[in-house]
Amino acid sequence: MASTTRRAEARSVMALVAALRSGGVPVRDIALVVRDLDAYEEPLFRAAMQYGVTPVFWTQLRVTRTRPYALVESVCDALAGERVDRRTLLRPLEHRWAPASAAGHSWPVEPGVVQRAIAGLPDGARPVEEWVEVVATTDDVDARIGAFVQWLSDVPEPRPETVASVLGAVVEAYADHGLPETKAADAPALLATETDARAVVRVRTLVQQLRHKFAERVDDGSLERSWADVAELSSVIATQRPGRREHSNARAVDVLEANDVWALDVPYVVAVGLTATEWPQETESTLPxxxxxxxxxxxxxxxxxxxSPAWTDGRDRDHFADTLCAAASGVVLTRHTETGGGDTVHPSPFLTALDTDSVSAGAMERLRSAERALPAPIRAMLSEAGGETDD
Amino acid sequence: MQREHTRADTLPAQVTLHVGAELELLDRARHTPRPTELVVAPVELHQRNVQRRLREAREPKDAFEFDDVVGVSRSVLRASDASTTAIDRIDRLTLVREILGESASAPSVSLPVGTGSHDPQHVEQIRTEVETITNYHPERIAAWEDAAGDLYAPIDADTAALLDTALDVERALRAQTAKAVSETELVRRATRELTATDGTAWTGAYPETERLSLMGLSSISATVADFLHALVAATTLDVHVYFREVTGEYLEQRFPSLFDIAEPGVEVFE
Incomplete structure (x- = not known):
């Protein structure tokens, strides 16, 4: 299936998933495979929303973009400077800070209340201790905000134990009070809740790593005991790409990278991005x-x-072979023909060795339209597979 | 293409090479009190994919234990009460940055010319590539120098310089920390431990294991080859290596000659 741009290709793919589902194919019987998720995650996600499909991307969680991480970071920032302004001061509340011993439904502070408090406080940077008084003497500031600023002011200088206990308590309070907010606002497939819950687990681990690394760095004299250095170190740890992939969701369609398909067995595989620039891609090496x-x-x-066969296209050819091999009943290959700027994008050389049926431009349009008509070659693929599994 | 000479007979009989066919594993599934087969796959998701296939086939997982080479090496080292702590990539990059900084005033590391030559990530990549290809084994270091010498100028000198950079950085890293410089070094330590204990480190760690299946590979590092080499020399274990569909035919040909060295796990630094 050829589409014009990458975005159009993503829409064709999700239209196909929607049409397959209407045609009676269970969502667990479909897997989408890309060479590299970086370029496709966003367009596929948008297209999925458009066609009412829930995708799960099997990729490392970008922990720095999650709310629990933002919370930890904002707490470090609020503690970091000699003086902080009102926004930096109250940002942890925007990320749903709650006290360790909070009970009931009073936490986190509602976003509107936080915004009004920020607007009501004076401009200018002050030490946290001074903010405690300012907040106490400003009219109409919610008592919970005063409690938060007092907590900030009571946080001790960072030592490895305090880093772990202070930030650990912040994360646990988020799990108790922040996470339920995400769940309440989430769609039925609970994608955001799942991401948030995974992030809590990861940030917990991060806080532990932080404790050890911080202790080592302070011992060897390469770091000072400041919350600014804690924030810096946590961002270094968080941006390392771990070799671990995240969990799946039984009600969503899996989107995997080709390296991860090895040994899987799924009835229908849609291999996305069969262009000369995606499959194969060169692996960078420092060697001539x-x-x-x-x-x-x-x-x-x-x-x-x-x-290393990755010096040539060997590794990618393995991955492509694994992708074809994973499909028990049928494979759909998709590509796009031009860049966003209108330059031509050539098909992947891997396609030349395959005997494939192509889908006409008209059939592609009918697939993407409200009609959601499955193209004839794909209908044929389904009925062949159906004939085999009916007995 | 006719190969110059075949080295197929250098591969011990305990080692069997396969291309594809890894899912024959499903046929070996059975109920056992303890695992008897160690399934080694470098990518964690690959281990999970195999487990998913077992589940889909409604076969028991009991007979199998899943891990990666580093995990297996740690078990071997633990069985000998040896240290299993290694610094991670974050710490390593910090140390490389310091080493490069100190080297600027008093040169201790010879740096290649060109872009990125002072970038810790780039220098670390040179180090890991050299480690993957040679496992720092003296015979492979010599082979690198020979192969570099056969190239035309200036690539011959550039290639030799990359080797020097990697060895200098590795030496400097070792001088900076008492821990293992990387998890790859743990694999090498385990490799030497297998030889030094004549296999008792292995049986201590895996008393019930009869077979090791290494799978999901699109390449094989000198480090992994040396580990397997020492393992089959010191034990009676059956080792099966499963290459992937496309690269398998090439790697199957090329793999046996990686065993053409003496004393696997030994390093040029000693």
């Missing part, structure tokens, strides 16, 4: 290509040197 070639050839003593 001539040397790579000598190691790959392995003549003479070079035969003891370990070669």
């Amino acid at each position: 290509p001539e040397f790579q070639e000598a190691v790959l050839r392995g003549a003479g003593s070079a035969s003891t040197l370990a070669p």
Whole structure:
């Protein structure tokens, strides 16, 4: 299936998923596979919303973009400077800060209340201790805001134990009071809740790592005991890409990277982005290509040197073969033909070796329209598969 | 293409190479009191994919234990009461940055010329690539120098310089920390432990294991090859390596010669 741009391709893909589901294919029987999620996650997500499909992206959670992380970061920021302004001071409340011993439904502070408090406080940066008095003497400021500022003022200087206990308590209070807010506002598939819950788990781990790393850095003298350094260190830890992939959701369609498809068995696989720039992509190496070639050839003593097929397109060809192999009943390959700027995008060389049926432009339009008509070759694929599984 | 000479007979009989076919594992599923097969897959999601296939086939998981090579190495080291702590990439990059900073005033690391030569991430990548290809084994370091010498100028010198950079950085890292410089070093330590204990470190860690299946590979590092080499030399374990569909045919040919070195796990630094 060829579409014009990457966005159009993403819409075609999600229209296809919607049409397959209307045609009686269970959502768990479909998997979408891309070479690299970075370029496709956003367009696929938008298209999914448009066609009423719930996607789950099997990728590392970008923890820095989650609310629990933003909360921890904003607490460090509020503690970091000698003086802070009113926005920095109250930002943790925007990210649903709650006290460790909070009971009942009074936490987190409602967003409107926080905004009014920010508007009601005076401009200018002050030490937190001074803010305690300012907040206490300003009219119409919610008592919970006073309690928060008092808490901030009572936080001790950072030592490894205090980093872990202060931030740990912040995360646990978020799990108790912040997470239910996300759940209450979430769609029935609870995607946002799942992301938020995963983020809580990750930020918990991060706080533990932070404690150890902070202790080491203070010991070896490379860091000072300041909350600014704690914030800096937590961002370094959080932006490392762990080798772990996140969980799935039984009511959503899986979107996987090709490397992760190995050994899976799914009836229908949609391989997305079969363009010359996506499949294959070169793996960056610091070694000269001539040397790579000598190691790959392995003549003479070079035969003891370990070669990497990723220097050529070998790794990508493995992944593509795994993608085709994972499909028990049928594969749909999709690509786009131009960039957003209108330049031509060529098809992937991997396509030339395959014998495929193409879907006409008219059939693509009918698929993407309200009609959601499955193109003839895909209908044929379904009825063949149906014939096999009916017995 | 005719190979210059075949080295297929250098591969011990305990090692069997396969292309694809990893899911024959489903046929070996059965109820056992303890796992007898260690399934080693580098990507955690691959381990989960295999577990999902077992579930879909309604087969028991009992016979299998899943891990990656680093996890297995840690178990071996623990069985010998050896340290299993390694610094992680975050700490390593910090140390590399310090090393490069100190080296600017009193050169201790020879840096390649060109873009990114002072960027810790770039220098760390050089170090890991050299480690993957050579596992710092003296014979492979010599092979690198030979192969570099066969290239034309100036690529011959550039290639030799990359090796020097990696070895300098590795030495400097070791001088900075008492822990293992990386998890890869833990694998090498476990490799030497297997040899030094004549396999008792292995049986201590995995008394019931009869078979090791390494799967999901699109490449194989010198580090993993050396670990397997020491493992089959010191034990009677059956080792099966499953390559992937496309690269498998090439790697199957190329893999045996990685065993063409003496004393796997030994390093050029000693």
